[in-house]
Amino acid sequence: MESVKEKLLNSSSSVDQTLDVLLKLDERPERRIIEAMRYSCLGGGKRIRPFLILESSSLFGVDAQAALRVAAAIEMVHCYSLIHDDLPAMDNDDLRRGKATCHKQFDEATAILAGDALLTKAFEVLSETITDASGEVRSELVLALARAAGHKGMVGGQMIDLLSESQPLELEEISYLQRLKTGALIECAVESGAILGRAPEFEKRKLGAYAFEVGLAFQITDDLLDVEGEEAQVGKKTGKDKDAGKATFVSILGAEKARNQALFHCQKAIEELEVFGDRASILRDLAKFIVTRSS
């Protein structure tokens, strides 16, 4: 397990380097927006989505530079969603990844624009010819990300999450919400690796099933950390769901059943990888890491 942590750290620093190049500071009048984009993107986060792309694409021998660009693009989308979710009109958070949220560090208008710009930049990166020589592949990457991030994916999930504050959800509704809010982008990360790798349909489906299980395991663990984690360790405010009166996997199932559920999804994720044999050992370890992490 130690090795996955190390590998995450290593890939995280490669992703940072790629983001640093893609979000280059210059002296234009609009410099402030790049500062805000960099502030929220660089030097923080577990970088689990980028890692999923790097590892799923490496199953098919994809060039690491191309995979890193796609990884950076998906991380931009993840970071944009955090910036907007943290806004006063949404979750109204002051702390993210152990530092001030974007609108606290800059201001609300800049934070809204920085989020918009990161989302847009992600599609720019994917569609540049240097990402992949095939226009079909680039276009497929764009489509997968747009579907995962849009109103039938991540943004739709955030909409339901906001609505759930006035009307607590049932277990099935929470599963649906989480599939959209966090699952879709996690699934997109794994799928993007397979797209870059021109994976056969059968293997794409297996990776998709893995990503689905990992997404659920990830979210249940997040709910557990919100209840049981220390703020300093988790790097963001904890106890938020309870304060907001939101139903979660933990509030409905209780901590013990939720933990078992997370382990169950972790196990199912691992089983989906059988077809890849030893090549997928890091993806297996990652599934285990996701349910045992402390932040």
Next chain:
Amino acid sequence: MESVKEKLLNSSSSVDQTLDVLLKLDERPERRIIEAMRYSCLGGGKRIRPFLILESSSLFGVDAQAALRVAAAIEMVHCYSLIHDDLPAMDNDDLRRGKATCHKQFDEATAILAGDALLTKAFEVLSETITDASGEVRSELVLALARAAGHKGMVGGQMIDLLSESQPLELEEISYLQRLKTGALIECAVESGAILGRAPEFEKRKLGAYAFEVGLAFQITDDLLDVEGEEAQVGKKTGKDKDAGKATFVSILGAEKARNQALFHCQKAIEELEVFGDRASILRDLAKFIVTRSS
């Protein structure tokens, strides 16, 4: 000139039909977000950007259905930018296109998410195979839109615009701001028509030059309408620039010089179209319409 107005109205209704299909309401739990997207996209606006795509692509005999999809995508990006610009943290506007702004009609959180979702949906529409059979073309459309809408384009322009409230700009800086804030998307609209039409490089450049001039003429006229227009006619709050202490083409040049400048850019735009002969007569008329419109 009457005929351009009629043509704008006709194409506007085709664009509305396309948007209506692309933003289909359903009974999912996240339904509210689609309602907000539709509220801000359907049934309003001059639809000048979509018209530019339809007309520039028709120079090259592009299928109208494909052009309408691209037109709808760019209109989604325009509408998202209006939703976010109207937010309390930005321009804090209550009125848009003659009705309540999105955050007034729904709420701030929903408006932020509806903007995010429209931006994302635009890239989904462009990258779907039905838009164009060639992955290269779809990818090129995505790249053009992402560059035009991102931090070096529209969003960057909005950033400068916000910063200019504390430090009024010089004429040259205003030109730069407007090129980013409104020019980039107008240029992208014309360019997208050329991309769909596989236009030769020389004709692409001519259309690009036309779009650049039209963008400036459009913005100067907008500034004039902000000073001289009636709120009910213009469909949004007027006198905003002065109230915000912003320098504009009009505040620096005075109304008469600004009007002459708009006519000058209109004339230059028309000259750029010479290579297309009579085929471009509607684009010529559009340039004239843009500087004589009253809303």
